[in-house]
Amino acid sequence: MHAKLVPLALAASLSLAALADEASVKKAVETRLGRPVSSVTKTPYLGLYEAYVDGQIVYTDEKVSALLLGPLIDGKTMKNVTEERIQKLTAIKFSDLPLSLAVKQVRGDGKRVFATFEDPNCGYCKKLARDLSKLDNVTIYTFLYPILSPDSLEKSNQIWCATDKAKAWNDWMVDGKAPGGKGDCDTTAVKKSIEMGRKLAINGTPTMFFADGERIPGAIPLTKIEEKLTQTSAR
Numbered sequence: 001m002h003a004k005l006v007p008l009a010l011a012a013s014l015s016l017a018a019l020a021d022e023a024s025v026k027k028a029v030e031t032r033l034g035r036p037v038s039s040v041t042k043t044p045y046l047g048l049y050e051a052y053v054d055g056q057i058v059y060t061d062e063k064v065s066a067l068l069l070g071p072l073i074d075g076k077t078m079k080n081v082t083e084e085r086i087q088k089l090t091a092i093k094f095s096d097l098p099l100s101l102a103v104k105q106v107r108g109d110g111k112r113v114f115a116t117f118e119d120p121n122c123g124y125c126k127k128l129a130r131d132l133s134k135l136d137n138v139t140i141y142t143f144l145y146p147i148l149s150p151d152s153l154e155k156s157n158q159i160w161c162a163t164d165k166a167k168a169w170n171d172w173m174v175d176g177k178a179p180g181g182k183g184d185c186d187t188t189a190v191k192k193s194i195e196m197g198r199k200l201a202i203n204g205t206p207t208m209f210f211a212d213g214e215r216i217p218g219a220i221p222l223t224k225i226e227e228k229l230t231q232t233s234a235r
Contacts, residue, residue: 021042021049021062022040022041022042022049023040024062025040025049025051025060025062025064026039026040026051028063028064029051029053029058029060029064029067032064032067033053033058033067035053035054036053037051037052037053038052038053038089039051039052039089040052043059043072043081045072045074045081047061047062048060048061048068048072049061049062050085052089054201055090055201055203056069057072057082057085057086057089059072070082071083087214087215087216088214090201090215091212091213091214091215092200092209092213092215093213094113094115094209094210094211094212094213097115097141097143097196097209098192098196099115099141100189101143101189101192101193101196102115102141102142102143102144102193103141103142103143103144103159103160103165103166103169104139104140104141104142104165104166105138105139105140105142105166105169105170106138106139107135107136107137107138107139107140108136108137108138109137110137110138110139111137111138111139111233112135112137112138112139112211112229112232112233113138113139113141113211113232114138114140114141114208114209114210114211114225114228114229114232115140115141115142115143115208115209116128116140116141116142116143116206116207116208116209117142117143117145117193117197117202117205117206117207117208118142118143118144118145118173118205118206119145119146119147119148119152119156119205120144120146120152120155120156120159120169120172120173121146121148121149121151121152121155122148122205122206124205124206124218124219125173125205125206125219126173126174127219128206128219129169129170129173129174130173130174131219131221131222131225132222132225133170133174134222135222135225135226135229138229142169143193143196143197144156144159144160144189144190144193145193145194145197145202145205145207146190146194147194147197147205148205153190154183155172155178155179156183156187156190157183157184157187157190158179158180158181158182158183159172159179159183160183160185160187160189160190161181161182161183161184161185161187162179162180162181168180202217204217204218206218206219208220208225210228210229210232211232211233212231212232214228216228
């Protein structure tokens with residue numbers, strides 16, 4: 001074998017070995033947990049493997065002698081490795097979102113775009129709505145995702161049936177003015193939003209998706225939203 005080909009052959013061999021290890025770990029974790037594992041990736045930390053299962057990350061060794069749950073923190077940078085990986089693993093293709101099902105708000109030039117999944121009875125969503133009212137030059141797509149109570153579904157239907165959906169949403173979320181009407185128009189969009197949210201494994205509200213596909217669960221500070229919008233709009 002030509003000398004220059006040796007490093008390439010070695011790299012290919014190591015790569016295949018790594019894939020084999022990941023495959024064996026995947027099979028073993030599935031056997032232990034009795035659930036399908038979406039992916040297994042070796043981490044650069046302590047020989048641990050990352051197994052992605054049901055929207056969670058589980059860490060284990062090559063022999064699957066132990067299963068670890070919880071955040072993995074990089075000792076040098078102090079970054080939450082698990083949180084960063086979850087954001088990547090749960091990212092979507094933003095253009096795949098059926099935006100016609102969402103309540104649309106455009107402010108200013110509307111160039112900065114993101115989407116939210118929210119329940120009208122969610123306290124954190126109401127805080128988020130108050131914060132988002134301060135944003136300019138954005139387009140916000142809000143998918144009504146009533147998962148907290150039967151009343152959430154009723155309010156979502158009423159908001160969707162309003163002549164001005166965005167106004168009805170903000171009247172309720174920001175000002176506490178209950179949506180009028182009976183919600184007896186075609187509310188298929190609300191049903192489809194619920195179905196979509198379940199497929200995306202959205203278990204809590206609010207959940208935000210940015211133009212780069214990154215998912216951020218929970219209400220985050222307005223400064224963080226601005227920072228993320230600046231990052232995505234610059235691409």
